[in-house]
Amino acid sequence: MESPHGAPRGISVTAENFGLKGPRGWAFRGVRVDAEPGALIAVEGPSGTGRTCLLLALTGRMRPTEGHASVGRMRLPKQMAAVRRISALGPVPGVTDLDPALTVQEHIHERALLQRRFGGSLRSLLRPRAERRASTKERIDSALAAAGLDLDVLPKGPRTSVRDLERLEALRLSVALALIGEPRLLGVDDVDLKLSDAERAEAWALLRSVAESGPTVVAVCSEAPEGAVVVSTAAAREEAQNDQDDQSAESGAAGDDSGAEDRVDGNETKGAADAIAETGRA
Template sequence: MDSPHGAAVKAEDFGVKGPRGWVFRGVGIDAAPGSLIAVEGPSGSGRTCLLLALTGRMKPTEGHAEIGRHRLPKKMAAVRRIAALGPVPGVNDLDQALTVAEQLREGALLQRRYDGPVRALLRPRGERRASTAARIDAALDAAGLDVAALPKGPRTSVRDLERLESVRLSVAIALLGSPRLLAVDDLDLKLSGAERAEAWDLLRSLAARGTTVLAVCSEAPSDATVLRTGPEAAADPPAEPVTDPAEGSAVVPRPMNSKVTWGAESTTPHDSDGNTGTSTDTGADTSTDADADVTAAAHDSHDTKGDDDALAEAGRA
């Protein structure tokens, strides 16, 4: 598989408001291509909404973002073409009735149908099959999933996979389209400590290949650029924030090739563990059950002229 050039992720005063209030707001980030970005926070703090908004699946209410030079909210469809979703519960769940081989073939067919070049459909059937098989093998290798080692090999049912195996399978399907940005929700859900380490190693390897990776988690690694959501992120004061007089916001030191700024209306930031990755409080409304607003807020995004249905596109990513 060719290593895609990752997409830079930038945002300024980025926010989404749902029927019950602000899901998140005041998000600012400047992450270089090939960055590993972690959205850290408790369940219900707007993590998934932020992931969907940055991948063009949910229309922002205020501010703007730029994903690989495609500006949101105007270019949501363009962002969806370069940003693929790994596992996102409730949006693109694996089909438990299929085998691993069937799920992979379905993913390859959908990618070719909706995202592949038209000329690829005109190739001889044998050539198309060989190309599809090669792409699947490369994606499985990048995701670290050894299908032959599964209990029944490629005929193993998706429902019989372990949690980490399911994550790897979802990531492999997302990689079939060689995305510039890969987004993964609830990365550390139901994983042991050793499995979490394996999952983060997987995402690091993808970032090292050039793909920008955005992952939602409850606890981010120290080497990631971190966006924190929820009131817990503002419990402690920052060590030594630098104040930007022009914006009236605090800016924490820049890690590697990335910079994350604090929204002007956010509570004072902090890096509670002294991590090398930077962090920001998205200023989520504590009275809002953010993740419960995913569907409702996504529904509000449908008034963007020329955009396809956001969640339908998410299922094809």
């Protein structure tokens, strides 16, 4: 999936000191990303370290509370709506779940209708019906090919229900549905969940192929593959916690010396006050 001019459709993703705090504390904090267009970005870490929240924040679906990030020339959180327009989500539990009662063909038809109605320009809606159908078919065929999903090999072909798909087939379907919109940034959650070693290798090969020929891919996983741009939420959380512990220790030390003003000069007193202020802001 390339632009008409032959340039890759991927987009750069950068972040510095990126964090998101919710009602129960920090979902993630201190994240740094530096990825070129068309990169495969692996968000690595154990469950519960804010991996999905980071994925949603980088694709413009959750508002960060600290630091900054850029998707191409678009800044987060200021231009979240613009980032959403050029990004798409593959499988994200609780956000883009496939309906197990629907068939593969029904999911594809539904996504194509939504894309034509809400994702296209007014000019595209005014084109002749035959031209619109041909364009839609081309988008679908391209998305299915990029996702490596061959409908003919499914148990009941296009009429196969989602509940009858293997996990890897469901992943391919979710990716294909996202690619129908021709995004420049694709988010995929839990890539390696409940997959065998062989299936995991196949899933990463799929996403690497998508990134090389189409959008930049951000994929959540427990273990990143070789060659990916790795962003560790566990490491970022540990570093942020260490910083907070250091600040707390400095605050405690300042408190212990608060009654010994005759042993410190004005500069040391000011330094202790600054440490306490920094701890409060953290």
